[in-house]
Amino acid sequence: MIERDTAKPLLSTLRGKRQDVPPIWLMRQAGRYLPEYRALRAEKGGFLALATDPEAAAEVTLQPIRRFGFDGAILFSDILMVPWAMGQDLTFGPGEGPRLAPALIDTVLGALEAVPERLQPVYGTVSRVAAALPSQTSFLGFAGSPWTVATYMVVGQGSKDQEATRTLAYRDPGAFGEIIHAIATLTVDYLAAQIEAGVEAVQLFDSWAGSLSPEQFERWVIEPNALIVRELRARAPGVPIIGFPKGAGAKLPAYAQLTKVDAVGLDETVDPRVADAQLPSGLPVQGNLDPLALLVGGEALDRGIDRVLAAFQERPHIFNLGHGIGQHTPIAHVEQLLARVRGGR
Numbered sequence: 001m002i003e004r005d006t007a008k009p010l011l012s013t014l015r016g017k018r019q020d021v022p023p024i025w026l027m028r029q030a031g032r033y034l035p036e037y038r039a040l041r042a043e044k045g046g047f048l049a050l051a052t053d054p055e056a057a058a059e060v061t062l063q064p065i066r067r068f069g070f071d072g073a074i075l076f077s078d079i080l081m082v083p084w085a086m087g088q089d090l091t092f093g094p095g096e097g098p099r100l101a102p103a104l105i106d107t108v109l110g111a112l113e114a115v116p117e118r119l120q121p122v123y124g125t126v127s128r129v130a131a132a133l134p135s136q137t138s139f140l141g142f143a144g145s146p147w148t149v150a151t152y153m154v155v156g157q158g159s160k161d162q163e164a165t166r167t168l169a170y171r172d173p174g175a176f177g178e179i180i181h182a183i184a185t186l187t188v189d190y191l192a193a194q195i196e197a198g199v200e201a202v203q204l205f206d207s208w209a210g211s212l213s214p215e216q217f218e219r220w221v222i223e224p225n226a227l228i229v230r231e232l233r234a235r236a237p238g239v240p241i242i243g244f245p246k247g248a249g250a251k252l253p254a255y256a257q258l259t260k261v262d263a264v265g266l267d268e269t270v271d272p273r274v275a276d277a278q279l280p281s282g283l284p285v286q287g288n289l290d291p292l293a294l295l296v297g298g299e300a301l302d303r304g305i306d307r308v309l310a311a312f313q314e315r316p317h318i319f320n321l322g323h324g325i326g327q328h329t330p331i332a333h334v335e336q337l338l339a340r341v342r343g344g345r
């Protein structure tokens with residue numbers, strides 16, 4: 001067991017062992033900035049067709065590993081697969097964001113008819129990738145956190161400041177709590193099944209955690225994430241869980257302490273030195289280069305990289321962006337990033 005871990009720097013870091021050269025992967029590393037991704041998506045006819053074809057989705061997961069040799073591969077799928085399995089229709093139209101129907105502002109949760117088999121292809125992707133990855137590469141599964149997933153389920157699409165969902169949460173906390181609980185329950189099963197199929201760690205994406213008041217943050221971010229961590233750990237002991245509450249800012253220490261995640265993802269608005277001072281010593285962190293510095297490249301990129309590296313000299317650190325890589329990011333800038341982070345490696 002231990003021998004395998006030391007051969008996988010990312011997993012080893014998640015278990016609390018700092019590496020001299022931090023392991024690196026990038027959120028959204030499988031995606032539109034890669035020409036080989038765009039070609040395969042065009043061939044398959046769209047995002048959902050790609051994500052539900054295990055062979056193609058495995059290929060997309062492996063593309064950035066082959067090209068860049070990242071230390072982690074992230075399953076190619078989407079956080080909205082969970083609402084789809086809960087019975088909403090899911091579409092990714094060209095040039096617009098994802099749509100879910102019927103939206104829960106127009107219907108009730110109980111009217112949805114669950115279609116759990118919609119998640120099956122994901123497990124097929126996982127087992128294919130697990131069999132194909134280089135031995136030093138760690139394999140990450142993921143799910144959206146209940147709050148973030150709920151914001152899409154309630155409105156039926158992305159929404160400005162998540163206002164309609166925050167309003168519903170105040171107006172009818174009972175009904176909203178049921179939505180959160182239903183998402184959390186399915187998420188535990190979904191992540192446990194990803195682990196069973198072969199992922200070695202998981203990340204919980206809470207992309208809209210930053211829009212909540214402190215009380216709402218406790219109830220809709222901390223509580224459901226704590227529940228997922230507790231139940232998943234009981235079912236899959238020893239599998240590290242990364243929590244990424246984007247925009248949590250000053251609420252990060254409470255999030256880390258109360259959810260008991262194994263590692264915390266930091267977005268680019270967090271000062272890495274402040275995070276290092278405020279988070280428990282020894283807690284692994286992931287992040288947090290500004291994706292725009294990567295897009296721009298040159299000096300801005302080098303300076304951004306050095307600042308992040310310098311802040312985490314004493315702590316287990318996984319190098320990543322503060323959120324997903326932008327689709328117009330030049331490949332050469334990703335190469336520049338890897339060369340600088342890895343130095344002589």
Ligand SMILES: Cc1c2[nH]c(c1CCC(=O)O)Cc1[nH]c(c(CCC(=O)O)c1C)Cc1[nH]c(c(CCC(=O)O)c1C)Cc1[nH]c(c(C)c1CCC(=O)O)C2
Binds near residue numbers: 027092096098158
């Ligand atoms: C909020 C959210 C979603 N999806 C996700 C989040 C949380 C993280 C974040 O905030 O970015 C997470 C996600 N989405 C995708 C992954 C795959 C793994 C990876 O490479 O990180 C992951 C981890 C693929 C995807 N998911 C999506 C794409 C682009 C689809 C395409 O090829 O056109 C990819 C590669 C589509 C998607 N999916 C979603 C939106 C809002 C969109 C449209 C906007 C966009 O295109 O970036 C929902």
